Amino acid sequence: MTNASLHDDEARRESRTGTFKPRLFVLFTLFLTCLSVASAQRPSVVATVGMIGDIAAEVAGECAAVTTLMGPGSDPHLYRATAGDVRALQAAQLLLYGGLHLEGRLGEVLGATTGRTPAFAVSESVVAEDELIIDDSGSTDPHVWLDIGIWSRVPAFVASVLPQAAGFRAECEQEVTDRAAELEGVFLALDEWARASFETVPERQRVLVTAHDAFQYFGRAYGVEVEGVQGVSTETEAAVADIRRVIDVVVERGVPMLFVESTINPRTVQAVREGVAQRGGPSVTVGPQLYADALGSAGTAQGTYIGMFVHDVVEIVSGLGGAPLPLPAEAAAWQQRWGYEFPGGAR
Known part of the structure; x- marks a missing residue:
């Protein structure tokens, strides 16, 4: 082959390669554009709290982009909207909030949004009027999600x-619709699991003492007396009389464990523990934190609504002297997905 022929072959190869590279770049750009358009076409759904947002994300799948305003450790009773929250609300195509005065300090922002965006108060929509719990001051308890039987209506x-x-x-x-039905089945199975697990707690010890009175729906559903040092809303401070009242209950009933919450300062629970000791009452342990008003950290099992509920049941049952039962088969996929294992000696 002559030098001229070699030169011609190289020129043809360079020509083909030079043409191929721009084509590859164009195809790759089109691919990214399609992905971007597909993402942009998903409607934006904003939920105020994780107990709603997690379920909305599970139900929506790839059919909507769900954003939750309040993250782990956020107290919805005291939460104030940030500039980013306002922008998210203004851009939303759908808004899901709790209602029942849960998001007390977000009221003005939510009110400004609901006039132009479809907005739904989830708790108010799924709980019947005769299922609502009203405290001594006449305020409605908004913590409906802690009864997973009632909250099983949320996916649908x-x-x-x-x-x-x-x-x-x-x-x-x-x-x-199909995803919601599947999730509802898991919730209902966990409702029965929780009820059976609490049957293992000695009846005299079925008393749950927490920092604020968030667990009344939980207690009613699963046969547990609930004593919260603070009231339903964390906007009110615990009085000395409240602390004394709870100390009396702990001493009288021999309650073995008190619980703190992820969004509440534990000082009132510590005050109860010290008061019980001064009264010569039973030895009392302050147990692991519970999740009442917010999910756990993102990327953990407790960062999901199911994980929040399972965690609370396991810790409370174990702390009060019972033995949590194995999770139902309906929750196996969730358990495998998150690698959840019962903590400590709980099974």
Whole structure:
């Protein structure tokens, strides 16, 4: 082969390669553009709290982009909207909030948004009037999600309102309905599991003492007397009389463990423990923190609504002298997904 022929071959190869590279770049750019468009086409759903946002995300799947305003450790009773929250609310195609005065200090911001964006008070929508708990001051207790039997209605409710978000695709309706039905089945199975697990706690010791009175729905559902040092809302401070009242209950009933919460300062629970000791009462332990008003850290089992509920049941049952039962088969997929194992000696 002559030098001229070699030169011609190299020129042809360079020509083909030079043409191929721009084509590859164009195809790659189109691929990224398609992904971007697909993402942009998903309606934006904003939830105020994780107990709603996690369920909305599970039900929506890839059919909507769900954002939760309040993260781990946020107290919804005291939470104030940030500039980023306001922008997210203004851009939302659908808003899901608790209602029942849960988001007390967000009221003005939510009110300004609900006039132009489909907005739904989830707790108010799924709980019957005769199921609501009213405290001694006449305030409605908003902590409905701690009764997973009632909260099992939320997935279907979310699936029913998602199509009202602008840009929601009609072909997604059956998908979200199916996902909601599956999630409802898991919740109902966990409701029965929790009830059976509390049966293992000695009846005299079925007293749950926490920092604030968030667990009344939980106690009613699972046969546990609940004593909160603070009231239903953390906006009120615990009085000395409240602390003394709880000390009396702990001494009288021989309560073995007190519980703190992830969003509440533990000082009132510590005051109860010290008061019990001064009264010569039983030895009392301050147990692991519970999740009442917020989920756990993102990326952990407790950062999901199911994980929040399972964690609370396991810790309370174990702390009060019972033995949590194995999780039901319906929760196996969740347990495997998050690698959840019972803590300590709980099984």
